[in-house]
Amino acid sequence: MFASKGFWGYFGIFNSKPYGRYSVYASNLTDLVFIITKTKDITIISPRQRLDFITTCQSIRSQQLEKIN
Template sequence: MVRKYKARMGAMSIFLTVMLNVFIISLYYFIIFRKDYVNIPSTVTKYFLLLLFAIIAIVPYILHPKEYLIKDNYILIKSPVFTIKKINIYDLVDIKETSTHAFNMHIRMFASKGFWGYFGIFNSRPYGRYSVYASNLTDLVFIITKTKNITIISPKQRLDFIMVCQKIRSQQLEKLD
């Protein structure tokens, strides 16, 4: 059985994503194609800037969470291109709702905090290093595994998501007893 949960982007993520993409396209246009703009860069510089701006715009799109699947006792975090992360439900120690305080006073190690969502590696004093694959800040789910890996996600129907994961985990524990 496969259960799908959408990763719905929040209003702030949508606004920030649109604004940054418009900024990147505008910047490229003004630097490369405007003839009245200071000096026209060389061809090598134009292609380098095109590659740089493409990386800045495309990499976050490829890495942002699109949906979450519960399949074959695993939580799969899917991007538009591939599976970002696979979490074994049997390894769960805790799965619960959380709120935006999960991001307060935390440092981004390699992460996006709004551009195509909230994803990447964060660091904080209470949790240490943890992963976030959330598209908004309203449907947050806090997951801890036996190996002390912490992951924060944002499935659209988070209560149903949590209940399904807990049910699968409890069925496995009953089999072991």
């Protein structure tokens, strides 16, 4: 759709058959994290410490679910 592949990585809105339209903000294509929202929007990022990022997100999500229940 509208994207840039340059010196600092990938940035923009892409489109593919399996995922449809999705946003990418990634400098490293080997450690990607797919974020899928409740509205089915997909964002792909590449945090420096992928596993720490995922652990933190899961912890925050668990805390939010505990508050709801």
